[in-house]
Amino acid sequence: MSTTPNERLRGLLEPLVHAKDLDLEEIELSRAGRRGLLRVIVDSDEGVELDTCAELSREISEKLDETDAMGEGEYVLEVSSPGAERPLTEPRHYVRATGRLVKLQLTEGGELVTRILAVDEDGLDTEVPGVKGRKATARRVEFAQIAKARVEIEFSRKDKKEEEA
Template identity: 70%
Template sequence: MSTTQSERLRELLEPLVSSQGLDLEELAVDSVGRKRVLRVVVDSDTGADLDRIADVSRALSAKLDETDAMGEGEYTLEVGTPGAERALTEHRHYVRAVDRLVKFQLAEGGELVARILKVDDDGLDLEVPGVKGRKPTSRRLGFPEIDKARVQVEFNRKDSKNEKEEEA
């Protein structure tokens, strides 16, 4: 997809996504045989349930049908959310990942797996899990120290809301 088509699609669709209370996270056009697939990834601070995805999908489809942004050929529109192991690239992504376990690739080299406790304009307060029975430790990580970050899937993670209720 040419940069100009990508920019045109983003300019066309982003206001529509925003009007639905969502953020346009990614947009990509891929060729699958003779057909093209327009993939749109949306999210919000409160998440995006199936009803919101369906609503934005209908709105995007109608907008694309009334314009020639996708050209003459056939295409399929796919609208979804970032998924469980999303990459964190924007400040809002880190805010949404509070209480989640994240794998960080550090700018100085090496990696760190830690839970995000707090996010501010300069960086993150983290809890680094203890190893071999040791207690977790706290760590501060500034945004310039982070090369890449990706949320980790936790299968046996306690829901923090239920955990807090149990402690009360």
């Protein structure tokens, strides 16, 4: 039973990522001219610091050099956290976005911009912001109702720490 290059890389890199208490979100393998390009996307509930990405990048590079996982050619390795506009696809992504404004594309059609208040195994408890002086309203959204989801960028968003104080 053969595995894909991504599956082999995931098996090789996942232990290194988990040792840093991070989740391996994505592995992207592509070509950049004559070189291979390997993007490793990691995340955690607390986010990922730049120093952690740099340290993990060194460890991954050493591991890849010990094996033939990237073949004989040159390659570029990028280790980073997900971008702000990454789609929310796993329940843990929604948990990490608690308190954030999200845009949900609904399976029944239409979209909803709402703030995630809580997440459980079945879906989200949210608050739809009020418009033109109206009060915000609570809304429950089941995961089965969500076709796509993405965090909305807020420039004047209150930080969770500020809200808790």
